[in-house]
Amino acid sequence: MDPDLTALDAFLDEQGVDGYLVHADSTDSTQYYLSGFDAPDPFVTLYDGDVRLFFLRSLEFGRAKREARAESVERGIDYGYAAYSEEYGPREATYRSLADFLDAHGVDSVAAPPRFPLHAADGLRDLDVSVTVDPEDTVSDIRAVKTDEEVDNVREAQLANEAAMHAAEDLIADAVVEDGILHHDGEPLTSEAVKTEIEVTLLRHGCALDETIVACGADAADPHDRGSGPLEAGEPIIIDIFPQDKATKYHADMTRTFCKGEPDERVREWYDLTEEAYRAALDAVEPGATGADVHDAACDVYEDAGEPTLRSDEGTETGFIHSTGHGVGLDVHEGPSLAPSGEELQPGHVVTIEPGLYDPAVGGVRIEDLVVVTEDGYENLTDYRVELTV
Amino acid sequence: MDPDLTALDAFLDEQGVDGYLVHADSTDSTQYYLSGFDAPDPFVTLYDGDVRLFFLRSLEFGRAKREARAESVERGIDYGYAAYSEEYGPREATYRSLADFLDAHGVDSVAAPPRFPLHAADGLRDLDVSVTVDPEDTVSDIRAVKTDEEVDNVREAQLANEAAMHAAEDLIADAVVEDGILHHDGEPLTSEAVKTEIEVTLLRHGCALDETIVACGADAADPHDRGSGPLEAGEPIIIDIFPQDKATKYHADMTRTFCKGEPDERVREWYDLTEEAYRAALDAVEPGATGADVHDAACDVYEDAGEPTLRSDEGTETGFIHSTGHGVGLDVHEGPSLAPSGEELQPGHVVTIEPGLYDPAVGGVRIEDLVVVTEDGYENLTDYRVELTV
Incomplete structure (x- = not known):
């Protein structure tokens, strides 16, 4: 199924943000709906007009490339995760490689669903990525x-x-x-x-x-x-x-x-x-x-x-x-x-x-x-x- | 089962915060572990030395009073939810009644697990409640x-x-x-x-x-x-x-x-x-x-x-x-x-x-x-x- 994301495009325009960011496993239905990918551990989906998946670990990478309804499937190691991990530790490396992934797609500001995890929001905000809550949970309205x-x-x-x-x-x-x-x-x-x-x-x-x-x-x-x-x-x-x-x-x-x-x-x-x-x-x-x-x-x-x-x-x-x-x-x-x-x-x-x-x-x-x-x-x-x- | 929360007490002391706040349904294992309550919709658990549950809706209230391993079970309507909803709308009323609940227990600052929902964190922060991420996910360590x-x-x-x-x-x-x-x-x-x-x-x-x-x-x-x-x-x-x-x-x-x-x-x-x-x-x-x-x-x-x-x-x-x-x-x-x-x-x-x-x-x-x-x-x-x- 190809979801009709016109309303999400309109929301992003209206908010003046570059993308929509989801960080969840696929039991989060907005994650599953946007990514078309079923995985038991949290991963990141960016919608910036295209759907892009970002994984920290390699485990799901091959399957995601085959199964996800995505323009691109990318990994932390493609965005300096290993070096960041050595310099800043694994947690900070997560946020830095994610911020670099966003930056590579020209995304400086994102809206996120209400239950977006606080740690990722604060981690990205500390790196000057603007993260705002989408209080209307726009994808839920689309899904309805x-x-x-x-x-x-x-x-x-x-x-x-x-x-x-x-x-x-x-x-x-x-x-x-x-x-x-x-x-x-x-x-x-x-x-x-x-x-x-x-x-x-x-x-x-x-x-x-x-x-x-x-x-x-x-x-x-x-x-x-x-x-x-x-x-x-x-x-x-x-x-x-x-x-x-x-x-x-x-x-x-x-x-x-x-x-x-x-x-x-x-x-x-x-x-x-x-x-x-x-x-x-x-x-x-x-x-x-x-x-x-x-x-x-x-x-x-x-x-x-x-x-x-x-x-x-x-x-x-x-x-x-x-x-x-x-x-x-x-x-x-x-x-x-x-x-x-x-x-x-x-x-x-x-x-x-x-x-x-x-x-x-x-x-x-x-x-x-x-x-x-x-x-x-x-x-x-x-x-x-x-x-x-x- | 009565969990041993000594390590959580130590964490709160060390961080100098008044409480630990969880906002999730019981498929979140930290929520289930702390509250001892099984519910399909998100609810709030505050740990301030005692476990306190807070529900916005009445649906689970009676069952929570019987089943939860909690010192108290409270509701939004006990903290002005209805009046706030009229004045500020239902979303803002959520945060205001939750902030009043925290205030009633002398809690001005909370730590929260990494996946605490961003909307609630931002909502509380706007009302001058300090919400910080517990990056170590202390309750997970206790659960392990x-x-x-x-x-x-x-x-x-x-x-x-x-x-x-x-x-x-x-x-x-x-x-x-x-x-x-x-x-x-x-x-x-x-x-x-x-x-x-x-x-x-x-x-x-x-x-x-x-x-x-x-x-x-x-x-x-x-x-x-x-x-x-x-x-x-x-x-x-x-x-x-x-x-x-x-x-x-x-x-x-x-x-x-x-x-x-x-x-x-x-x-x-x-x-x-x-x-x-x-x-x-x-x-x-x-x-x-x-x-x-x-x-x-x-x-x-x-x-x-x-x-x-x-x-x-x-x-x-x-x-x-x-x-x-x-x-x-x-x-x-x-x-x-x-x-x-x-x-x-x-x-x-x-x-x-x-x-x-x-x-x-x-x-x-x-x-x-x-x-x-x-x-x-x-x-x-x-x-x-x-x-x-x-």
């Missing part, structure tokens, strides 16, 4: 608008996600209830066992993932609790899966809440209300609407029903205590944000819609789909029914 | 020396690693050769299929992993090529597995090189030479020796046999083109380094010993064990035979 190829990458990851969700739902559906606890093959069915089933399914579909959430009862009351221990009948079980396709590095994201058997009345009410909030938020998705509009649509439903939200009470620890959604791509959490600060939606934005309610006394309920904003609304990339009881 | 509990965590991950390596070796051993290509169940046996087998085995042993290397022939000539396509008989196949235990977050790391059938003479020579370098490097591991000594031991073997190393030719792209090893812990690559700059080894250092030879015309060979430095030498944490042909 997906090409058709990127949307297809997300779609592919979402297919794996649906297979994994089916595997999890089947485990719960097939479980037998003994003493209020789900059992499978005579053993208590645990959160951990369901996660392993999910993760093995994802691996077999070419996806990796850092974590999965299978959280039951009080665990589910915390949106980021991963869950543990035996699953209970009659309690809401939140399953949130966010795999990364290993080939493309694009993510998907989906949540369903299941209950084995009949939930109590409160959970049923919460679920129906959350489904209403989810549909209201989906209805609000279209180009020109803001992320804040979509978030407000979900908050309206909850607040009308008397549930607290962060909008009605910024300190609340129960109710709807997170934003309505976020962008998904190379990062599982990226722009745009469907939150009070959420900017205008554009065609190509891929976002989650995921309202939920939480209270340690009740548990948690969340429903999450993944959609892409289109010219006239949105396309839902999620093909999975919305149903509480299994 | 493992407690018995941490060594046991690595040991546990290594057991999973060995199970996965056996699964991979068995696939290769059981493969049938047709037209020079390994076959399994009538299909060509690919690098991808072996990786999936490895990863599923690791998952079933409670481990996750980002990547695995199963690289054959020319792919193997590049130490970080992950490999793809059908595996070939008579060619060296490098398998490098570096799982992370999901419960503890500690890693293991091991490499073996296999050949289905007889390799050509050159590969055999390379293997035997690499085994000799590996044994020489292992023999050099003891407290008081430096990482450079261990690296030199491996380089000596290669150079005596006429193979280029980065020590003999810093620009070489073939031969022994990486360092001899690295620390392993919460990060798969951490201190100490077994390289020309490698510092003194101490009991509790967990390091890989992994010499190798590479040439696109031949392929690659690498042997890697994981050892812990003890009071009088080392203990090898790896229990896996060293044998090329399967």
